Amino acid sequence: MDRIERAGKGEFGESYAGIEVDQEQVRAIVFRKPSAAFDDFIRKSAEDACVVVRDADHSARELAVWHDRVLADLPYWAHRGVRIVSIGARHDGKGVEVGARDAEEARRELLARYGATAPLIFQPADPVRPLPAPTSRIAPPPSI
Template identity: 30%
Template sequence: MTSDEQHMRTLLHAAVPVLPEPRDRMAAVAARVRRTRMAGASAAAALAVTAGLLVGVPAVTSGGDGGTGMPVAAALTVTASTAGCDTSKASTEPAALDEVAHRLRVTGEADYADSFSAVEITDRVRVFRKANDAFDRWVTGEFTDACVEILDVPYSGKQIQAILDRVEADRGYWESQGVVLNTVSVDADGTIKVGVDGEKVDAVQEKMNDRYDQPVQVRGQGAVPPAIGAPG
């Protein structure tokens, strides 16, 4: 490497610092693989950008492009919170929040699968669950020193995953009906969203209502270009 090249490299490092790894990276990657399905791909949206990190099944994307989603938890109801939310002692350090979120997710999926849905990290931890008094008692009793908010959602992660899997399995059926599902995603409230060609939205919505017993919302969405390096 010449001295000029070395100087240029030094300048680039100073101007563009190395980006840190996202918190709970493996959980985020695993979650997005499970939940965000693009046409011709098994995963697409990153789950942690600016507004928070969502780990679990719901709250993948609320935007119209099937891209990086922003949490929609603000529209949901906080039904309970831990004692730590009422004091200034609850840590907002990333490592502490990650630990709380990890414990919530592991126990939620293992012991409360019929209720647990997802976890969000902002300056506190928010856990999404289908109403369950036993789960709420565990959360409020276990995390007294942390700020954890409990939010109502109508479906557990297990229920949402089941309908997502069914919609994915139905791609061939929908193609036989002349409908291509360009995107498949889910919001924090458990609403499954599919993107189809804009002129077909109304007709497809009626057919979705007849076929599925859980809300599936149809929206106009063009085909998603394949990722760079993906097989054509």
């Protein structure tokens, strides 16, 4: 799997979207835009391991561009009152997930700016709240 992932990110970057480990079925699932050369590489690299290949809409490289674009525009979105909480490219190549307080508002605003075909997937999300620091309950050393 490591060999497939390294080659996917490097030599086959225009095709590779991501990899998933299905522990229950004891197999790896490689998501990629169709590529005969990459499929041949996967077949040879898999040896006796079970590797399933599935089509992806976008490569990891394509999604990285969209991720970075939305990330760079965070100050703009904050100024417009669109509260984006998280951004992350999906390993299956479907798109970039944008977590927002109001997912429908984010959908309207971001697609108006980036175009209706932008590979963005909107999810409702609350802001991250850090856990409070643990309080120390260490007893003082015994007196001698």
